[in-house]
Amino acid sequence: MLLVIGGNGPQGLVEGNQALIKICLIASVWHDLRIFTYKLYENNHITTTSERLELMKKTLFGLIFCLISLPIFGGEDCDVCGPQLTGSPLKTNFSFQAIGQTSKYITQSNDNKNFETTLSNDPRKIFAKSSPKWLEAVGKISVPHRTKNEKTDCSVSLLTDHLDKDSIIAVTAGHCMKNWNFPGQDPKAPAVITFTKKDGTKVTRSVEKILSMSPSEGDYAILKLNKTVPNSLVKPLLIADGPYRGADGFGYLEFDEFTGGPGHKKAFGTLAGYSSDSSPQFGNKGQNLTYHEDCHLNGGEAYIKSTKCWSYKGASGGATVVTVDQGDYNDNIGVEHLYVGAVMGQRKGDNKRAFITPLEFFREPLESAFKNYMP
Known part of the structure; x- marks a missing residue:
């Protein structure tokens, strides 16, 4: 019989199974110690060698059972939550410390050669013009390779720590920039970023330099643009001032207090980027900015979180945004769109499950970039 304890949805399921395993370990050892103590003292004689061996075998069997159960139940998959990426030190089949190479399991940037077929029922x-205005801050970045006559197309987000500021800082996925330049050398050609406004106006900048970057574990790159983007032209995305998780863990918007009172919406997540799927009605080979609104954000490790948001190659570096109506608490704030992470890629063979690098993983270098370079 499998006993599941814990609540609060999928996260509670995982936490409950982890608690079950701890109980299993303790109970197994405690049970056998009690038997041994009883034989030793209550019966007033020392157990025979065969009895001691039998007790040791039982204890060992219990420990092995519990240890085998740990990765099985600790990484429980479910239809609601998608593949759970449990926090360290527990590892699952989707733990990239164990796998080593994310490219084996994640589809990433658009190489402009192979365009994926758009799946049916794509949401x-x-x-x-009718889309949320904050999407203007999600741009497309074209990155020429240093050693080959090729380019990589990805997505990028213009960011700020205060909505009144102009911005010169953007974030994309680290793997998008890994072929652009080498340390101590100038790039072969500029990496060009284009932001598109709702009226169709294009705002173009280039990357002056990479301020901080990790192309594998914690896949992100913080970029300084060649020129400031005025707030009046493109309003940058405001970074969240903390992780969007509550005390119960990283789950579908654990801003549980923002449940939407009378006249207010419940908080929800959106994933946006220049997916390069082939359909003209959607990504159009990376020409259109597409977004999955009100999609499910799951758990993970410090440097990677899973989602049930749809995307394709080319969305890497795009924005994961949480929309929160704070009117219940502060009428002067109202609805906010908060940046909480960069798109890393999609689970291979499953475009319904994107992975992101959470903001908390690169918050420190990002805030340092704001401090040192923002006007």
């Missing part, structure tokens, strides 16, 4: 929307 994404195309950026249009």
Whole structure:
């Protein structure tokens, strides 16, 4: 019989199974110690060698059973939550410390050669005049390779720590920039970023330098642009001032207090980027900005979180945004769109499950970039 304890949805399921295993370990050892103590003292004689061996075998069997159960139940998959990426030190089949190479399991940037077929029932929307204005801060970045006559197309987010500021800082996925330049050398050609406004106006900048970067574990790159983007032209995304998780863990918007009172919406997540799927009604080979609104954000490790948001190659570096209506608490704030992470890629063979690098993983170098370079 499998006893599941714990609540609060999928995260509670995982935590409950972890608690079960701890109980199993303790109970197994305690039970056998009690038997041994009883034989030793209550019966007033020392157990025979065969009895001691039998007790040791039982204890060992219990420990082995519990240890085998640990990765099985600790990484429980479910239809609601997608593949759970449990926190360290527990490892699952989707723990990239164990796997080593994310490229084996994640589809990432658009190489402009192979465009994926758009799946049926795709819930994404195309950026249009009726779309949320914050999507203007999600741009497309074209990165020329240093050693080959090729380029990589990805997505990028213009960010700020205060909505009144102009911005010169953007974030993309680290793997998008890994072929652009080598330490101590100038790039072969500029990496060009294009932001598109709702009226169709294009705002173009280039990357002046990479301020901080990790192309594998914690896949991100913090970029300084060649020129400031005025707030009046493109309003940058405001970074969240903390992780969007509550005391119960990283789950579908654990801003549980923002449940949407009378006249207010419940908080929800959106994933946006320049997916390069082939359909003209969606990504159009990376020409259209698409976004999956109100999609499910799951758990993970410090440097990678899973989602049930749809995307394709080319969305890497795009934005994961949480929309929170704070009117219940502060009428002067109202609805906020908070940046909480960069798109890393999609689970291979499953475009319904994107992975992201959470903001908390690169918050320190990002805030340092704001301090040193923002106007």
